[in-house]
Amino acid sequence: MVTTMSDEQARVPDCDADFSAGHPERPDHDDAGGGHGHDHGLQGATTATGKHRKRLIIVLSITLSVFVIQVIGALVSNSLALLADAGHMLTDATGVTIALIASLIAGLPATSKRTFGYLRVEVLAALVNGIVLGVIAVVIFVQALSRFGSEVEIESTPMLVAAAVGGIANLVSLLILQSGQKESINVRGAYLEVLGDLLGSVAVVIAAVVIMLTGWNVVDPIASILIAVLIFPRAISLLRDVVDVLLEASPKNLDIDVAREHMLAVPGVSEVHDVHAWTITSGVPAFSAHVTVSDTAWNERGYHAILDELRACLHEHFDTEHVTLQLEPESHGEDDQHP
Numbered sequence: 001m002v003t004t005m006s007d008e009q010a011r012v013p014d015c016d017a018d019f020s021a022g023h024p025e026r027p028d029h030d031d032a033g034g035g036h037g038h039d040h041g042l043q044g045a046t047t048a049t050g051k052h053r054k055r056l057i058i059v060l061s062i063t064l065s066v067f068v069i070q071v072i073g074a075l076v077s078n079s080l081a082l083l084a085d086a087g088h089m090l091t092d093a094t095g096v097t098i099a100l101i102a103s104l105i106a107g108l109p110a111t112s113k114r115t116f117g118y119l120r121v122e123v124l125a126a127l128v129n130g131i132v133l134g135v136i137a138v139v140i141f142v143q144a145l146s147r148f149g150s151e152v153e154i155e156s157t158p159m160l161v162a163a164a165v166g167g168i169a170n171l172v173s174l175l176i177l178q179s180g181q182k183e184s185i186n187v188r189g190a191y192l193e194v195l196g197d198l199l200g201s202v203a204v205v206i207a208a209v210v211i212m213l214t215g216w217n218v219v220d221p222i223a224s225i226l227i228a229v230l231i232f233p234r235a236i237s238l239l240r241d242v243v244d245v246l247l248e249a250s251p252k253n254l255d256i257d258v259a260r261e262h263m264l265a266v267p268g269v270s271e272v273h274d275v276h277a278w279t280i281t282s283g284v285p286a287f288s289a290h291v292t293v294s295d296t297a298w299n300e301r302g303y304h305a306i307l308d309e310l311r312a313c314l315h316e317h318f319d320t321e322h323v324t325l326q327l328e329p330e331s332h333g334e335d336d337q338h339p
Helices: 007-011 040-044 053-077 080-106 121-147 156-177 185-214 219-246 256-264 295-300 303-318 330-337
Strands: 036-038 269-281 284-293 322-329
Touching: 053 080, 053 156, 053 185, 080 121, 080 156, 080 185, 080 219, 121 185, 121 219, 156 185, 185 219, 219 269, 256 269, 256 284, 256 303, 284 295, 284 303, 295 303, 295 330, 303 322, 322 330
Parallel strands: 284 322
Antiparallel strands: 036 322, 269 284
16 A cells, blocks of 8 residues: 655655665665666565455355345345345455455466566456446346336335345444455455445335335335446446556556655755556555666765665655666766767
């Protein structure tokens, strides 16, 4: 996860401390020849979804249990709204299962052919989840429209009981996932689905009460349409996040211009170019840049000290663990221009 800076931090770069002597986080640069520094921590990276795997397993157990209860309730009560809510619960269970499997695959080590390993599997899982959500919303909407004008008897009591049980279970699941949904795109997908389920259960409870008191069975397809309307925007939101990752957009809370300003504040740095920041998967941001250093600073401080300071700066202000920086003296550029 990338940390958010305050406006004051963004305006005033402060990466000018001297990290050249005795810095506790200074790495061994024996393999960083030519001023090319790496953070090799990606090999053992723990994805954001992996951190919350136990929470997802608990939510999956709750969701499957409620799904069975709601299907039985829908069959007994003949309620499309309750069946729609049960169908949404099934997609939740499927989505969480995909997320869990993806988090296990994502933990496989990198190879020479797959240098980032299988971390992006989690993003692909979120893509599938978003598509399934959208399809379910459309199907519910169409089925609800077909019920208008037809006389369908609804048993409100079992409908109310099943919906109430589902609502309580969804609330518990929501609280379990709340802390992890800001870190992982997969956990966020599960969180949004459970939130939609909770709202859907509330809609079904209200519909059941209205049918119980008035006998207006038309409320059932209306509640079904409401559930579909709740699901669809969440599918679009999840898919938008997935597309940002696949198109390698900058992490939401990392401003490239601000990062460049911080790096330029490091003594001896004269230019920062070819700056890139992207998200490999949720909780694993990456950053790369070419850094030009004055010949004086290169000779007096040495590129090791400057590299340490740049990496410490990026880690402190932008929470970037996987950083690749190419350092070069100003005279190197001049040599390229005048062979």
